[in-house]
Amino acid sequence: MTKLNYSDVTPKGVFLNRRKIIAGALASTALPQIGFAKPLDVVKSEYTVDGEITPRDAAVTYNNFYEFGTGKGDPLANAHTLTTDPWSVEIGGLVNNAGTFGLDDILKDVTLEERIYRFRCVEAWSMVVPWIGFSLSELLKKADPQSGAKYVAFETLYRPEEMPGQKNSRFPYPYVEGLRLDEAMNPLTMIATGMYGEELPNQNGAPLRLVVPWKYGFKSIKSIVKITLTDEQPPTTWNLIADNEYGFYSNVNPEVDHPRWSQASERPIGGGLFAKRIPTLMFNGYADEVASLYSGMDLRTNF
Amino acid sequence: MSMTQTQRLNQVVKTVSAWPIYIVGVLPAAWLFYQAVSNNLGADPLKALEHQLGEWALQLLIATLLITPLRDLFKINLIKYRRAIGLLAFFYALGHLLTYLWLDQQWWWSAIWKDITKRPYIIIGVISFLAMVPLAITSNNLSIRKLGPLTWRKLHQLTYIVVPLAALHFVLLKKTWQLEPILYLGVGLLLVGYRFWRKRLA
Ligand code: HEM
Numbered sequence: 050m051t052k053l054n055y056s057d058v059t060p061k062g063v064f065l066n067r068r069k070i071i072a073g074a075l076a077s078t079a080l081p082q083i084g085f086a087k088p089l090d091v092v093k094s095e096y097t098v099d100g101e102i103t104p105r106d107a108a109v110t111y112n113n114f115y116e117f118g119t120g121k122g123d124p125l126a127n128a129h130t131l132t133t134d135p136w137s138v139e140i141g142g143l144v145n146n147a148g149t150f151g152l153d154d155i156l157k158d159v160t161l162e163e164r165i166y167r168f169r170c171v172e173a174w175s176m177v178v179p180w181i182g183f184s185l186s187e188l189l190k191k192a193d194p195q196s197g198a199k200y201v202a203f204e205t206l207y208r209p210e211e212m213p214g215q216k217n218s219r220f221p222y223p224y225v226e227g228l229r230l231d232e233a234m235n236p237l238t239m240i241a242t243g244m245y246g247e248e249l250p251n252q253n254g255a256p257l258r259l260v261v262p263w264k265y266g267f268k269s270i271k272s273i274v275k276i277t278l279t280d281e282q283p284p285t286t287w288n289l290i291a292d293n294e295y296g297f298y299s300n301v302n303p304e305v306d307h308p309r310w311s312q313a314s315e316r317p318i319g320g321g322l323f324a325k326r327i328p329t330l331m332f333n334g335y336a337d338e339v340a341s342l343y344s345g346m347d348l349r350t351n352f
Numbered sequence: 353m354s355m356t357q358t359q360r361l362n363q364v365v366k367t368v369s370a371w372p373i374y375i376v377g378v379l380p381a382a383w384l385f386y387q388a389v390s391n392n393l394g395a396d397p398l399k400a401l402e403h404q405l406g407e408w409a410l411q412l413l414i415a416t417l418l419i420t421p422l423r424d425l426f427k428i429n430l431i432k433y434r435r436a437i438g439l440l441a442f443f444y445a446l447g448h449l450l451t452y453l454w455l456d457q458q459w460w461w462s463a464i465w466k467d468i469t470k471r472p473y474i475i476i477g478v479i480s481f482l483a484m485v486p487l488a489i490t491s492n493n494l495s496i497r498k499l500g501p502l503t504w505r506k507l508h509q510l511t512y513i514v515v516p517l518a519a520l521h522f523v524l525l526k527k528t529w530q531l532e533p534i535l536y537l538g539v540g541l542l543l544v545g546y547r548f549w550r551k552r553l554a
Contacts, residue, residue: 111395311463322388322397
């Protein structure tokens with residue numbers, strides 16, 4: 050086991066730059082979380098990608114998390130008031146080992162590892178993020194799914210007092226997402242509790258979130274409080290809002306456009322004004338690992 | 353505003369010419385572009401630039417539509433600045449379009465073609481922009497003389513579709529119904545509605 054050094058995963062410029070920010074953050078405790086969070090002990094994993102890691106500053110300041118507002122900077126501005134301790138996750142449905150588990154309970158049996166994944170937003174931008182966490186399958190195995198279980202449903206916290214975007218919104222909160230059980234058990238599918246060597250900042254979905262790297266980012270539900278095993282395909286929030294734009298699967302697919310933009314290429318975030326577009330890869334580059342999950346399916350109708 | 357204040361304001365307008373508006377008006381665009389180049393507009397400077405130029409274009413267009421009701425309802429006469437404001441609106445819309453073509457799509461013509469033939473919000477934006485072109489070209493005294501004031505005025509009524517379409521473009525590009533673009537659309541429709549209401553009275 051090699052212990053991962055924080056500077057291993059962050060370009061040096063960014064690393065040094067952050068010292069300035071930290072100095073500022075120390076001056077006020079109520080500041081948005083842009084500086085250091087608690088560092089985590091992690092091991093490196095085999096999961097990595099070619100290409101540069103997105104500067105941390107970009108990954109923690111440019112977020113879609115509508116519970117804190119619809120602007121990209123709103124989560125950073127508003128999420129620091131979210132209480133993430135204590136936190137528990139209710140695991141139920143078609144499992145033999147249902148219950149409500151505290152975060153420490155969940156983390157005590159797993160080894161946190163760093164996995165560098167591509168992250169592709171449905172809005173045609175992308176990042177490369179060093180997540181920290183463990184395979185969702187480890188958690189599901191502990192819950193012991195029954196033989197009838199075919200899907201996994203996830204739910205984000207609903208707490209309008211701390212999530213201003215949930216107040217007076219016509220958005221059907223709480224945010225819900227779902228996976229087929231075999232997708233959920235795929236070793237790539239992870240629960241992340243950290244990124245860039247530290248605990249997750251609130252705006253990135255603290256204290257624990259899903260990361261499914263071959264699907265559009267909105268499938269990777271944040272700040273999870275509930276996981277339910279079901280025998281029917283669970284509802285998913287964006288699909289409820291616009292089922293012609295967002296399907297249940299939402300696999301990254303350069304050949305199937307979103308009605309409002311092409312999915313054939315993507316803009317890497319963090320490279321400045323003149324960053325070149327790059328071609329989007331089938332299943333976001335994870336075809337070897339996941340294409341077999343969809344063999345025989347028409348990915349145009351099951352988008 | 354009391355009568356005397358209005359009169360004083362109109363007096364000031366008489367002494368201040370329109371040309372500085374062009375200079376002052378392009379400065380924010382230059383500053384914004386500089387900020388984008390020097391990476392001071394957050395993690396996604398391209399979208400920041402694209403959005404800001406589009407939003408300023410829309411605001412300037414709305415400003416041109418405000419001139420007449422201000423005169424009708426409040427006796428404030430800013431008509432001499434209308435051309436400058438309208439041309440600036442076009443300048444910002446052009447900057448917005450160039451940002452899209454150059455920095456967003458990076459001259460990737462097949463994707464651009466798909467956008468402007470398939471995607472409703474882009475189609476609407478393009479129509480709105482194309483309708484601005486003859487207005488910008490004819491925003492000079494020579495054109496008024498050549499076309500004759502009546503034809504010229506008819507042509508410039510294209511503004512009444514440019515503004516609602518630009519605002520609709522804004523409404524449709526958001527993933528959910530959002531207040532800000534809907535407010536723009538509401539204000540745009542109100543101002544255009546006022547024109548038709550006024551015409552019926554006249
Ligand atoms: C020439 C055709 C046009 C094209 C191709 C175009 C394209 C775009 C694109 C790609 C976006 C950003 C969408 C995104 O969020 O990714 C956008 C946003 C916008 N555009 Fe346009 N546009 C056009 C014309 C116009 C015109 C004429 C106006 C106004 C006068 C306008 C006003 C806006 C506004 C206000 C926004 C949103 C800004 C924000 O989100 O704050 N656009 N446009």
